[in-house]
Amino acid sequence: MAKGRIIIDEDRCKGCGLCIHPCPVDILDLDRSKTNKKGYTPLYVTDPEQCIACSFCAMMCPDNVITVERFVKEGSK
Amino acid sequence: MSKVLMKGNEAMALAAIKGGADAFFGYPITPQNELPEYLSHHMPANDRVFVQAESEVAAINMVYGAGGAGARVLTSSSSPGIALKQEGISYLAGSEIPCVIINVMRGGPGLGGIQPSQSDYNQITRGGGNGDYKVLSFAPENLQEAVDLIKESFPLADHYRNPVMVAVDGLLGQMMEPITLEETEKTQAAGKKEWAADGGYGERGYRNRIASLYLDPYKLEEHNLKLKGKYDEMREKEQRYEMIETEDADIVFVAYGTMARVARNAVQMLREEGVKVGMIRPISLFPFPKKAFEALPERTHSLITLEMSLGQMHQDVQIINNGRYKLDFFGRTGGVVPEPEEIVEHVRAALKEDA
Amino acid sequence: MNTKTVYRPQAGLTEREYHYCPGCTHGIIHNLVGEVLKERGLIESSVGVASVGCSVMAYEYFDCDMHQAAHGRAPAVATGIKRVRPESTVFTYQGDGDLASIGLAEAVHAAHRGENITIIFVNNAIYGMTGGQMAPTTLLGQQTTTSPHGREKAQAGEPLRVCELLSNVPGATYLERVSVHDPKHVRKAKKALQKAFDIQSGKQGFTLIEFISTCPINWGMEPKDSLDWAVENMIPYYPLGVYKDMTKEDDDA
Numbered sequence: 001m002a003k004g005r006i007i008i009d010e011d012r013c014k015g016c017g018l019c020i021h022p023c024p025v026d027i028l029d030l031d032r033s034k035t036n037k038k039g040y041t042p043l044y045v046t047d048p049e050q051c052i053a054c055s056f057c058a059m060m061c062p063d064n065v066i067t068v069e070r071f072v073k074e075g076s077k
Numbered sequence: 078m079s080k081v082l083m084k085g086n087e088a089m090a091l092a093a094i095k096g097g098a099d100a101f102f103g104y105p106i107t108p109q110n111e112l113p114e115y116l117s118h119h120m121p122a123n124d125r126v127f128v129q130a131e132s133e134v135a136a137i138n139m140v141y142g143a144g145g146a147g148a149r150v151l152t153s154s155s156s157p158g159i160a161l162k163q164e165g166i167s168y169l170a171g172s173e174i175p176c177v178i179i180n181v182m183r184g185g186p187g188l189g190g191i192q193p194s195q196s197d198y199n200q201i202t203r204g205g206g207n208g209d210y211k212v213l214s215f216a217p218e219n220l221q222e223a224v225d226l227i228k229e230s231f232p233l234a235d236h237y238r239n240p241v242m243v244a245v246d247g248l249l250g251q252m253m254e255p256i257t258l259e260e261t262e263k264t265q266a267a268g269k270k271e272w273a274a275d276g277g278y279g280e281r282g283y284r285n286r287i288a289s290l291y292l293d294p295y296k297l298e299e300h301n302l303k304l305k306g307k308y309d310e311m312r313e314k315e316q317r318y319e320m321i322e323t324e325d326a327d328i329v330f331v332a333y334g335t336m337a338r339v340a341r342n343a344v345q346m347l348r349e350e351g352v353k354v355g356m357i358r359p360i361s362l363f364p365f366p367k368k369a370f371e372a373l374p375e376r377t378h379s380l381i382t383l384e385m386s387l388g389q390m391h392q393d394v395q396i397i398n399n400g401r402y403k404l405d406f407f408g409r410t411g412g413v414v415p416e417p418e419e420i421v422e423h424v425r426a427a428l429k430e431d432a
Numbered sequence: 433m434n435t436k437t438v439y440r441p442q443a444g445l446t447e448r449e450y451h452y453c454p455g456c457t458h459g460i461i462h463n464l465v466g467e468v469l470k471e472r473g474l475i476e477s478s479v480g481v482a483s484v485g486c487s488v489m490a491y492e493y494f495d496c497d498m499h500q501a502a503h504g505r506a507p508a509v510a511t512g513i514k515r516v517r518p519e520s521t522v523f524t525y526q527g528d529g530d531l532a533s534i535g536l537a538e539a540v541h542a543a544h545r546g547e548n549i550t551i552i553f554v555n556n557a558i559y560g561m562t563g564g565q566m567a568p569t570t571l572l573g574q575q576t577t578t579s580p581h582g583r584e585k586a587q588a589g590e591p592l593r594v595c596e597l598l599s600n601v602p603g604a605t606y607l608e609r610v611s612v613h614d615p616k617h618v619r620k621a622k623k624a625l626q627k628a629f630d631i632q633s634g635k636q637g638f639t640l641i642e643f644i645s646t647c648p649i650n651w652g653m654e655p656k657d658s659l660d661w662a663v664e665n666m667i668p669y670y671p672l673g674v675y676k677d678m679t680k681e682d683d684d685a
Contacts, residue, residue, distance in 0.1 A: 016455030062459020064441035138505040142512025274497035276520025279476030288500035
């Protein structure tokens with residue numbers, strides 16, 4: 001069950017891959033099936049269910065591609 | 078207002094304080110050292126900023142920073158130090174930052190000498206930095222004129238958003254003359270600068286950027302044309318000069334600064350011999366006072382440029398002359414200040430040759 | 433399912449996308465500077481001084497007043513700004529070609545005078561923007577376009593360690609060398625920046641944070657490999673850590 005999710009601004013991504021290695025659950029890769037508006041191969045999440053919303057990927061991203069959200073129970077802050 | 082006897086460098090420093098200088102950044106170099114020395118005491122005493130920088134290069138960049146942050150800024154130096162500032166002056170002009178630069182000129186090239194000279198005219202009017210830019214430049218002849226021009230330079234710099242230079246030679250920096258400038262005179266107030274990068278984004282609501290980089294050549298051209306507009310306005314409005322006994326002059330000297338002071342005596346001496354001599358004294362170096370030459374009478378047939386150099390302003394005289402007058406040049410260089418008799422002798426010899 | 437944003441990018445930054453090469457650590461460092469200034473409530477009263485190098489257009493990215501300096505002159509420009517606008521937060525952002533070569537005098541003297549500014553020094557051991565020439569910080573044996581056989585000590589001297597050099601300058605208050613090669617170090621680097629800007633806010637003097645950085649394109653490596661190269665080659669020569677902390681001495685006094 002995912003603890004959270006990342007929102008990817010695909011067209012900002014330069015396919016540098018710095019986000020991939022730090023992911024503790026190893027669910028990031030470059031999506032070789034596509035290229036974005038800049039002509040790069042962007043990032044994608046291989047198994048969103050495993051996301052722990054640790055933000056490591058976002059911290060390592062030089063291009064402000066990733067927003068990280070944690071899932072919270074209804075009614076909690 | 079009373080008159081006070083002051084040393085040139087100190088008078089100019091006081092004038093800058095009255096002109097509203099918020100900050101001074103400078104460096105020691107002969108023959109202007111009394112200027113930073115005076116300001117090191119009087120700027121902090123007036124709650125203003127004084128920094129002796131590590132070099133003239135650092136000083137002009139501090140000027141660039143403080144000027145870009147909206148302050149009225151002054152630096153001073155002498156010829157070799159002004160050479161070091163050329164990069165900074167180009168950035169100031171390109172980024173449209175106002176500042177005042179006092180240049181107390183000495184002999185060159187290289188380390189040169191420490192005696193008065195006028196061999197930086199090209200550096201001042203053509204600029205030694207890269208790119209198409211101009212520095213509004215004045216050359217006073219005496220300390221009162223220097224003091225008045227320096228005070229005026231601050232609002233002029235603000236209006237044009239450009240560096241303004243007041244260039245004297247070492248003699249004016251070192252001499253003592255009576256000036257009317259009260260210590261108690263109120264400092265000119267400067268307006269707030271809406272374009273300044275001063276950390277005021279929060280209040281202002283928009284970001285300010287001070288830069289001279291335009292990678293798109295069409296934008297850079299547009300920027301250069303905007304700068305040209307300012308220089309054209311200077312050419313239109315800031316030509317300053319004095320006409321001395323030119324109404325009936327056959328021969329007209331062209332001289333500025335200390336050379337003009339010497340030439341005044343030569344004019345008198347020649348007039349006593351019956352030679353109808355006058356003088357055009359440029360007070361603005363850029364813009365070159367073309368209007369002065371248009372005001373000469375029909376009977377004038379010769380111009381003699383007098384400079385303490387090998388002839389730099391002489392080139393501007395040649396350009397505007399356009400073949401109209403007979404041109405001649407007399408100069409001393411290396412820091413030598415001529416006697417009036419030398420100029421008189423030169424004219425006598427020229428007249429003999431013509432006869 | 434409700435969500436809470438735990439990481440929102442572009443704090444303290446404009447909307448502009450960086451022009452930096454893929455995997456260039458400039459982006460990570462810019463992000464940290466923006467975050468710290470935003471979180472400390474300083475961004476709207478800041479003036480950043482951009483230098484000359486790949487980050488020449490830093491004025492496009494930081495969401496505050498910006499001033500572009502000539503190559504190496506940023507600390508002098510920052511001095512001018514801070515002296516006349518002491519209530520603003522003033523920082524410079526300089527690469528190693530800019531700070532350690534042409535700008536060394538200005539950096540040393542700003543530290544020496546104890547100017548109340550913060551220098552962000554990005555060290556990637558090369559001149560990036562101009563195509564990969566040797567810098568004072570290039571390692572021995574490192575090949576660059578102006579050291580085609582690798583940097584030789586006899587020709588070019590040994591690489592210059594800036595934090596160590598400045599630690600001997602009396603006016604410097606806080607100097608730390610950090611890295612951004614993994615999230616743990618990114619967190620530490622952010623703490624260093626917080627400390628530096630807190631010192632500036634407290635009017636305690638000159639701070640410089642040196643970032644071990646990469647240049648994938650000019651080093652001829654993939655981004656991830658360049659991070660590894662930096663860890664294996666740069667960090668042993670340029671050890672991470674605090675090189676000066678005058679605030680500690682004040683506490684002890």
